[in-house]
Amino acid sequence: MSSSYEARFRVWRGDVGGGALEDFGVEVNEGEVVLDIIHRLQATQAPDLAVRWNCKAGKCGSCSAEINGRPRLLCMTRMSVFTREETVTVTPLRAFPVVRDLVTDVGFNYTKAREVPAFVPPGGVGPGEYRMMQEDVDRPQEFRKCIECFLCQDTCHVVRDHEENKTAFAGPRFLMRVAELDMHPLDAAGESGLDRRRTAQDEHGLGYCNITKCCTEVCPEGIRITDNALIPLKERAADRKYDPLVWLGSKIRRRSPGE
Amino acid sequence: MSVVDRQEWDVVVVGAGGAGLRAAVEARERGARTAVICKSLFGKAHTVMAEGGIAAAMGNVNSGDNWQVHFRDTLRGGKFLNQWRMAELHAQEAPDRVWELETWGALFDRTQDGRISQRNFGGHEYPRLAHVGDRTGLELIRTLQQKIVSLQQEDFAETGDYESRLKVYQECTVTRILKEGDRVCGTFCYERESGRFFVLEAPSVVVATGGIGKSFKVTSNSWEYTGDGHALALLAGAPLLNMEFVQFHPTGMVWPPSVKGILVTESVRGDGGVLRNSEGKRFMFDYIPDVFKEKYAQSEEEGDRWYEDPDHNRRPPELLPRDEVARAINSEVKAGRGSPHGGVFLDVSTRMPAEVIRRRLPSMYHQFKELADVDITAEAMEVGPTCHYVMGGIAVDSDTAAARGVPGLFAAGEVAGGMHGSNRLGGNSLSDLLVFGRRAGLHAARYAAALTGGRPAVDGAQVDAAAAEALRPFSAEGPVSGGDDGRPPENPYTVHQALQQAMNDLVGIIRREPEMVEALERLADLRLRARRAGVEGHRQFNPGWHLALDLRNMLLVSECVARAALERTESRGGHTREDHPGMDRAWRRVNLLCRLADPTGGPAATDPVRGQIDLVRETTEPIRPDLLALFEKEELVKYLAEEELHE
Numbered sequence: 001m002s003s004s005y006e007a008r009f010r011v012w013r014g015d016v017g018g019g020a021l022e023d024f025g026v027e028v029n030e031g032e033v034v035l036d037i038i039h040r041l042q043a044t045q046a047p048d049l050a051v052r053w054n055c056k057a058g059k060c061g062s063c064s065a066e067i068n069g070r071p072r073l074l075c076m077t078r079m080s081v082f083t084r085e086e087t088v089t090v091t092p093l094r095a096f097p098v099v100r101d102l103v104t105d106v107g108f109n110y111t112k113a114r115e116v117p118a119f120v121p122p123g124g125v126g127p128g129e130y131r132m133m134q135e136d137v138d139r140p141q142e143f144r145k146c147i148e149c150f151l152c153q154d155t156c157h158v159v160r161d162h163e164e165n166k167t168a169f170a171g172p173r174f175l176m177r178v179a180e181l182d183m184h185p186l187d188a189a190g191e192s193g194l195d196r197r198r199t200a201q202d203e204h205g206l207g208y209c210n211i212t213k214c215c216t217e218v219c220p221e222g223i224r225i226t227d228n229a230l231i232p233l234k235e236r237a238a239d240r241k242y243d244p245l246v247w248l249g250s251k252i253r254r255r256s257p258g259e
Numbered sequence: 260m261s262v263v264d265r266q267e268w269d270v271v272v273v274g275a276g277g278a279g280l281r282a283a284v285e286a287r288e289r290g291a292r293t294a295v296i297c298k299s300l301f302g303k304a305h306t307v308m309a310e311g312g313i314a315a316a317m318g319n320v321n322s323g324d325n326w327q328v329h330f331r332d333t334l335r336g337g338k339f340l341n342q343w344r345m346a347e348l349h350a351q352e353a354p355d356r357v358w359e360l361e362t363w364g365a366l367f368d369r370t371q372d373g374r375i376s377q378r379n380f381g382g383h384e385y386p387r388l389a390h391v392g393d394r395t396g397l398e399l400i401r402t403l404q405q406k407i408v409s410l411q412q413e414d415f416a417e418t419g420d421y422e423s424r425l426k427v428y429q430e431c432t433v434t435r436i437l438k439e440g441d442r443v444c445g446t447f448c449y450e451r452e453s454g455r456f457f458v459l460e461a462p463s464v465v466v467a468t469g470g471i472g473k474s475f476k477v478t479s480n481s482w483e484y485t486g487d488g489h490a491l492a493l494l495a496g497a498p499l500l501n502m503e504f505v506q507f508h509p510t511g512m513v514w515p516p517s518v519k520g521i522l523v524t525e526s527v528r529g530d531g532g533v534l535r536n537s538e539g540k541r542f543m544f545d546y547i548p549d550v551f552k553e554k555y556a557q558s559e560e561e562g563d564r565w566y567e568d569p570d571h572n573r574r575p576p577e578l579l580p581r582d583e584v585a586r587a588i589n590s591e592v593k594a595g596r597g598s599p600h601g602g603v604f605l606d607v608s609t610r611m612p613a614e615v616i617r618r619r620l621p622s623m624y625h626q627f628k629e630l631a632d633v634d635i636t637a638e639a640m641e642v643g644p645t646c647h648y649v650m651g652g653i654a655v656d657s658d659t660a661a662a663r664g665v666p667g668l669f670a671a672g673e674v675a676g677g678m679h680g681s682n683r684l685g686g687n688s689l690s691d692l693l694v695f696g697r698r699a700g701l702h703a704a705r706y707a708a709a710l711t712g713g714r715p716a717v718d719g720a721q722v723d724a725a726a727a728e729a730l731r732p733f734s735a736e737g738p739v740s741g742g743d744d745g746r747p748p749e750n751p752y753t754v755h756q757a758l759q760q761a762m763n764d765l766v767g768i769i770r771r772e773p774e775m776v777e778a779l780e781r782l783a784d785l786r787l788r789a790r791r792a793g794v795e796g797h798r799q800f801n802p803g804w805h806l807a808l809d810l811r812n813m814l815l816v817s818e819c820v821a822r823a824a825l826e827r828t829e830s831r832g833g834h835t836r837e838d839h840p841g842m843d844r845a846w847r848r849v850n851l852l853c854r855l856a857d858p859t860g861g862p863a864a865t866d867p868v869r870g871q872i873d874l875v876r877e878t879t880e881p882i883r884p885d886l887l888a889l890f891e892k893e894e895l896v897k898y899l900a901e902e903e904l905h906e
Contacts, residue, residue, distance in 0.1 A: 015799065031515020031631070043752040047803035048796030052300070054481045057521045057626060059397065060303045076629055099452050100800040110301065114421055118409030119364030127358035128317075131373035137366045141391065144366060144398060148302055184364065 003030035005084050012091040015100045028079050035074035050101035061149030065102050066091045071151040071218045093154040109150050112174045122188040136185040143180040145221045152215035158208045169205035172215035172225050179229035197237040263722055264457040268294040269707040271446055271461040273433050276304035277692030278672025279467035280403035285700030287425045296428040298483050302404045305469050305481050309396030310524035312388025314686030315353035320377040320386040326350040327889050328384055336382040336580045337680020338832045339898040343882045344657035345678040349694050356693035357389050365402040379529040382580040382684040393524050393622045435725040436495040439715035443667030447725035454798020456726055462714045463703035465669045474813045475646035476763035479522040485809040486816030488674035492653045497662040498852040500676035502651035503823035504833040507768045509584035511645025513602035518630045520645040525685040528577045530619055532607040536596035543576035546587035550897050582682045582832050585644040602643035644768055652676030660699035671699035681832025732794045732807035748793035751807040758785050766821045771837050775825040782818050783867035818872050819853040844900045850877045
């Protein structure tokens with residue numbers, strides 16, 4: 001069996017004024033990923049085809065798009081997952097305004113990032129004096145694996161087809177950021193008068209999330225966004241809101257492995 | 260001509276990787292209104308690709324470590340060609356730069372007693388690399404990004420505007436540094452999304468654009484690494500230092516073809532992975548050079564014992580500096596003892612349990628599984644050298660990061676030269692970004708604040724010239740000035756591929772005089788072709804246009820590499836001459852400086868003999884005696900030039 005073949009691609013081309021799917025026939029070689037094919041289109045048939053990409057190794061989160069309707073990284077989607085007869089359709093992320101071709105305006109995410117208050121360093125602990133146990137940093141470290149590809153932000157049904165929710169809802173990535181800071185062993189937000197759990201609920205729209213786990217399913221880093229970040233944050237926020245004693249209890253139990 | 264939007268800042272930082280962001284944080288904290296401009300989205304810089312860790316002599320794992328030992332390792336790794344004052348500052352300040360990241364929210368892996376864990380790496384005498392699994396670069400970028408955001412939040416609270424004192428212009432590219440007389444006065448830029456031009460006026464410009472790997476075919480570098488900062492500095496009149504030194508990382512993926520060159524972290528070896536040839540032999544034991552004989556294990560047994568008992572055993576030769584390992588792999592493949600796809604085998608599967616591999620090397624496990632269908636817990640990886648890093652770069656003052664000869668221009672990170680000498684140790688890059696990024700930001704802010712008698716002004720004619728240069732690819736079909744021999748317009752992608760092939764084949768890991776002469780001829784032809792590189796479509800997010808503009812930079816930098824490599828008739832670090840195989844002590848005192856021959860880019864540019872670059876030799880500053888005293892005499896004899904030993 002020859003390792004090269006011609007694949008059928010349909011790529012959305014256009015800009016803010018509108019556009020359409022364009023058909024291409026393009027060579028595919030053994031071991032290639034969808035981004036390789038997009039690059040081949042640029043080099044041979046459509047030099048001005050706009051696509052965002054950087055590392056081509058699943059580490060930077062730039063080449064997010066939708067392949068056959070599913071949010072994915074172009075660089076981590078191997079051509080071998082499709083049959084040779086299948087038409088591969090590549091479209092821009094649906095939840096964000098299109099700039100051109102496969103490039104969207106992801107400014108929403110940068111706006112939301114700014115709305116989450118930063119890490120608050122603990123008072124009286126100088127640089128070099130931080131002491132944290134590995135088991136205490138394991139959980140926030142999982143969330144820091146995030147490469148900010150924004151696939152979770154794109155797929156989340158709260159905003160995917162509901163532009164009107166964007167003002168009130170930070171999206172899974174930035175709710176996870178709140179959870180990360182809340183679980184940081186040395187974050188001193190509380191001492192500075194900032195209640196991260198309350199703000200998750202009141203300012204970042206945690207209540208909109210009804211844990212359908214779509215975000216977890218598309219995460220290329222395999223972060224368990226719903227189970228490990230959003231649900232625990234919801235539990236803490238609820239406890240905090242309705243029952244201070246329950247909250248205190250959960251604080252004391254904080255290191256139990258089952259939580 | 261067109262009216263171009265102008266904005267005024269105190270400091271403009273070009274590049275938003277580790278060095279650029281650290282510079283921006285420092286400049287803003289010193290009171291300078293600071294703009295950062297970057298080709299990609301904020302937070303996507305190439306720094307995220309760094310895997311292993313940040314080298315800093317904190318002594319958390321082995322208390323024998325200190326800055327002097329780190330300095331020594333760095334000089335050995337660089338074969339004593341390092342700008343020694345940079346290596347000294349780097350070793351002294353790296354721990355503070357790492358600890359400071361913790362106060363900004365970074366979460367490193369921990370030791371048993373809760374401090375920052377440190378891992379072994381090639382060329383480092385003690386476990387020295389602060390790390391987060393094998394995604395340390397991502398942690399560094401994210402922490403700096405979040406620090407920038409926190410400063411913007413402070414500014415918002417005070418002024419009601421997030422961007423009043425610190426603004427990131429993302430997906431924008433600088434094509435020219437503007438000057439008034441000798442002094443820097445701003446940058447000419449375009450925005451990818453709209454293709455719109457704009458000018459940032461500032462008396463201080465920090466260049467932190469990273470490397471040049473995209474001039475080579477097999478590389479671990481992303482599309483951004485087109486040598487922009489190197490070229491911008493050259494065009495602004497600053498010299499580049501020792502551009503012949505290009506690091507080929509020994510372990511890049513070799514299969515499948517579409518991922519060839521993607522990095523396989525050195526941590527695989529630091530944590531116990533071994534290199535074998537097709538005969539199953541751990542061949543690195545045959546490649547320990549004389550200068551390192553006393554420091555590396557002579558048997559597999561001793562090497563294996565070192566992981567558990569480093570005080571009584573010597574380290575395995577898989578952990579030699581990168582240049583040595585890359586050359587050894589190259590030789591094995593050439594001798595017919597390579598793996599099926601032209602590399603060698605890197606194996607962890609027989610060295611540690613599957614669960615430990617998945618925990619310590621999660622990204623590598625993921626990368627091979629997803630991209631090559633290889634389960635690294637069950638079988639060996641195939642790896643081979645890949646163009647990874649350029650040691651050469653903008654010649655800078657060690658203490659201030661100021662570029663030589665151009666007041667107001669600063670450089671930090673990979674784009675700056677000197678720090679790593681002829682070869683960089685793994686882990687010394689991330690620490691370099693932080694130490695010299697901070698210094699560049701500090702001195703750029705001071706320089707801007709200290710200006711008396713008014714700031715240099717941006718001249719409209721320079722702006723018009725920069726705009727015309729940037730628009731040229733859209734009218735490439737027309738007659739080309741400087742002689743038109745009737746050739747049709749070129750596809751920029753085709754020109755780029757020809758450049759990558761030429762550099763890979765002719766100025767790659769092993770170099771020979773006739774090949775480099777041929778490279779210079781091919782570069783001359785490619786310069787002609789690049790001038791005809793035409794693009795279709797319009798200015799809005801047009802990758803063909805961007806590549807056509809990047810070609811100017813890649814061609815300039817490639818000529819520097821080829822010219823310097825031809826000049827240096829010895830083998831040292833990231834420069835291996837087959838026709839001059841030994842390290843020559845007389846060359847230790849020699850720096851090679853590249854300057855633009857003709858700033859107007861006139862007819863000389865097409866002549867391979869004259870080209871665009873002038874090369875001059877310069878004698879290095881003698882190493883300070885108290886730093887030399889850190890080494891044994893017997894060791895110095897191997898490195899220093901005859902004259903230096905007598906002094």
